[in-house]
Amino acid sequence: MKSPRTRLAALLALLVAGVLLAGCHGATPLPFRLTDLTGHMPQLEFNLTSDENKPVSAVDYRGKVVLLFFGYTHCPDVCPLTMAQLHVVMKKLGAQADGARILFVSVDPARDTPAVLHGYVNAFDKHAIGLTGTPRAVEALVKRYRSAFTREPSGKDGNYEVSHSSAIYVFDRDGNPRVLYTPADKQDDLVHDLQLLLDQGAPT
Template sequence: MPSQRSWTFILYRWLAVSLLLALAACGPAGPQFMATDITGADIGGSFQLTDHTGKPRTLADFRGKVVVVFFGYTHCPDACPTTMSELAGAMKQLGDRAKEVQVLFVTVDPERDSQQLLAQYVPAFHPSFIGLTGSDKQIRAVADSFKVVFQRASGQADEKNYSVDHSTGSYIFDKTGKIRVFVNYGSGGTVFAHDLGVLLAA
C-alpha cells in the first residue's frame, strides 16, 4: 500500500491540477461532455517518445484522430487495467468510429516496462492501443507537461517487485491536437464513449 507521505504528495499535486481544471472549465460554453471540459488548459503539448514497436512517436503523428493519453505501468494492480478495460469498452461502443480514436499508454515505470513488455500488455486491451516509453528524463518531462505526478512507493525493499504511486486520470485531445477533456479514474467506459463521440462528431 502507498505510504501516507506518498498519498500526501499526490494530494497536493492533485489539488493544484484541480484548480487549473476548474479555471479551464469556466470558459465559453461548448460541447456537453460528461467528464471535465478542460478546453484551453495549459496541459500537455508536443512530446517525442518511443512506441512498443521501437518507432519514434509524437502527439502530432495522430493529428486527425481523437487521442486519449493515459499514464500508467504494466505491473499496476488495479487503476491501470481498470482504465484500459474501460477504454477498450468505449472502443467497442463506438463501433466503426473507433478507427478515428487513438489511445496512448505512457509508462511511468520505464525501468521495468520494456518495449517487449508494453507490446504484450497494451494491445491486449485493444489491438490499436499504443504503449509509449522513453528515458527517465523523457518520461518525467512528458508527465510534468500533463501535471501528472508519479513516484516509486516508499518503504519497499524489493528492487524488482514494487509499486508506483501515480495520477490516474485520462486526457483527451480533439482531432486538431487541442486538449479538451479530463476523465477521472473510474468514470466508466460509457463516459469515455460519450465524450469521444462528441469530439468525433465535431
C-alpha cells in the same frame, strides 16, 4: 506517512482544481459532460518510443482523437482496470473507435521496454499504443499536464510500485486538450464526449 492511495487521491484533486482555476480560451466549446480542458492545458506534444520500438511524436497522431493515460505494466490495480474500461468504451464507440487512439505512457521506463509494453497494451485493445522514453522525457510530459508520479521503495524481492494519477486526458484531432476523465466520472459520459470529438471530422 500517507499511503500510495492517499497520495494518488491528493494528486488527482490538485489536478482537477488546477484545471478548474485555469483561464478559458481556445477551441470552439462543445456540450461536454466531463471536465472541459479546452484552453486550460497545452497541446499534445512529446517525443517518445512506441511499443514497436519506433521513435514517435504527437504529430504522428494528428487526425486521431487521443486518450492519454500515464501508467505502468506492473501496476496491480488502477492500470489494468482503466485499460479494461477503455476497451469497453472503444466497443461502445463501434466503427468510430478507429478514429481514436489510447496512448499508454509508461511511468516506469526502467522495466517497461517497448516489447513489454507491446504485449501489455495489445492484450487490452487494438487501439492502444504503448509509449516509453528516457526518465527525463517521461517526467517532462507528466509535468506538462500537471500530473505526477512517485516510485515507492523496493521490497525485499526488488519489486516496487509507482503511485500515479489515474486521470485520462482527451485531445481532439488537432492535438488540443478537450476533456478530463477520472474514475469518479461515468463511463457513458466519456463515450458521449468522444463521439462529439469523433464527429468533428478531419483536423483543421
